[in-house]
Amino acid sequence: MTKFPPSELLNSLPKQFFAALTKKASQFIEQGYDVINLGQGNPDQPTPKHIVAKLQEAAANPLNHKYSPFQGFSYFKQAAVDFYMREYGVSLDPDKEVAILFGGKAGLVEIPQCLLNPGDTILVPDPGYPDYWSGIALAKAEMVTMPLREENHFLPNYQELSSDNLADAKLMFLNYPNNPTGAVATKEFFEETVKLANDHNICIVHDFAYGAIGFDGIKPLSFLQAKGAKNIGVEIYTLSKTYNMAGWRVAFAVGNESIISSIELLQDHLYVSLFGAVQEAAAEALTGPQECVRELTRLYEQRRNVLIDGLKAIGWEVTAPKGSFFAWLKVPKGYTSEEFSTILLEQAHIMVAPGIGFGSFGEGFVRVGLLSSEERLIEAVSRIRSLQIV
Numbered sequence: 604m605t606k607f608p609p610s611e612l613l614n615s616l617p618k619q620f621f622a623a624l625t626k627k628a629s630q631f632i633e634q635g636y637d638v639i640n641l642g643q644g645n646p647d648q649p650t651p652k653h654i655v656a657k658l659q660e661a662a663a664n665p666l667n668h669k670y671s672p673f674q675g676f677s678y679f680k681q682a683a684v685d686f687y688m689r690e691y692g693v694s695l696d697p698d699k700e701v702a703i704l705f706g707g708k709a710g711l712v713e714i715p716q717c718l719l720n721p722g723d724t725i726l727v728p729d730p731g732y733p734d735y736w737s738g739i740a741l742a743k744a745e746m747v748t749m750p751l752r753e754e755n756h757f758l759p760n761y762q763e764l765s766s767d768n769l770a771d772a773k774l775m776f777l778n779y780p781n782n783p784t785g786a787v788a789t790k791e792f793f794e795e796t797v798k799l800a801n802d803h804n805i806c807i808v809h810d811f812a813y814g815a816i817g818f819d820g821i822k823p824l825s826f827l828q829a830k831g832a833k834n835i836g837v838e839i840y841t842l843s844k845t846y847n848m849a850g851w852r853v854a855f856a857v858g859n860e861s862i863i864s865s866i867e868l869l870q871d872h873l874y875v876s877l878f879g880a881v882q883e884a885a886a887e888a889l890t891g892p893q894e895c896v897r898e899l900t901r902l903y904e905q906r907r908n909v910l911i912d913g914l915k916a917i918g919w920e921v922t923a924p925k926g927s928f929f930a931w932l933k934v935p936k937g938y939t940s941e942e943f944s945t946i947l948l949e950q951a952h953i954m955v956a957p958g959i960g961f962g963s964f965g966e967g968f969v970r971v972g973l974l975s976s977e978e979r980l981i982e983a984v985s986r987i988r989s990l991q992i993v
């Protein structure tokens with residue numbers, strides 16, 4: 604076989620940090636060990652039945668067997684608009700302010716390619732969701748990181764950005780409820796962000812993947828609720844987490860008209876829109892019964908309580924996340940995040956994600972997912988107790 608080398612662009616893509624750890628965990632599983640996987644972010648619950656039923660019905664409709672309209676069906680865009688009005692009191696124009704996406708990841712990777720030229724500056728949270736780096740690499744843009752520190756509730760401190768960085772920056776990624784820290788944003792923070800964006804002409808992309816998952820009575824805020832946000836940014840909303848539809852690949856971007864039209868232009872060249880039956884089911888998810896969402900949030904909150912209470916009881920000083928389905932735990936003194944994760948995997952057969960994989964300010968932490976049952980979380984705590992390392 605002739606081996607064709609990948610392009611320079613492909614070679615420039617960031618390496619998948621977590622691949623090595625996942626491979627090691629698989630080896631333990633193959634050897635017959637009972638590995639508790641708290642390292643990944645794959646929702647464990649099924650999609651609610653009424654959404655699956657809508658897909659089944661819509662899949663049988665021959666109209667859905669044809670190409671979908673390039674920019675998606677207008678009923679799905681209208682459902683996204685109705686959802687934003689119902690949940691956040693935000694009004695949107697379905698024709699100009701909504702773009703349908705093949706999952707949030709697609710939008711996050713597309714936006715730098717839509718708005719940046721090689722060498723342009725983009726501001727990115729550290730620690731942050733690694734997929735942001737992929738779109739930045741494809742756009743050949745320069746990344747400037749914004750540290751998320753515990754003392755600032757894992758919000759970036761804009762005072763730390765140099766005037767050069769602010770002058771150069773064209774785009775900023777934010778994500779609250781936050782992966783990996785579990786922090787939530789405040790109204791004041793979003794208002795400050797809008798002001799900064801206006802002052803320096805920066806486009807804000809708020810990744811609202813965990814929008815439905817807030818604890819202790821907190822309903823996470825949409826960035827678009829901040830006055831003027833729609834003028835300077837977009838929000839990406841995925842159905843992956845809210846409705847356990849990660850495998851379905853469906854999301855949408857809402858907000859600034861010029862960004863939405865650039866996303867649609869790029870997508871016109873890349874794809875035809877999603878399978879019509881998926882769009883019908885997605886519209887049903889957004890506008891149908893919402894008790895399933897409340898139930899899901901209760902389930903994650905209950906798991907969070909079990910995990911955090913359990914870890915505190917064995918002497919590990921941990922802080923409870925306010926949202927998302929991750930806990931961000933400080934590693935005990937004397938270990939790096941990678942060393943500690945390796946010990947947990949090799950000696951307790953528990954997989955967690957080392958914080959360093961999310962950026963240098965993730966060092967000193969591990970990310971633990973709440974995507975296993977309470978029994979498994981209790982078992983994980985008991986295995987950690989036996990190690991006597993916390």
Ligand SMILES: Cc1ncc(COP(=O)(O)O)c(C=O)c1O
Nearest residue numbers: 644706707708732782812841843
């Ligand atoms: C912070 C964050 N953003 C976006 C996504 C992408 O979700 P999807 O592509 O399934 O919509 C994820 C998924 O794990 C995530 O954690």
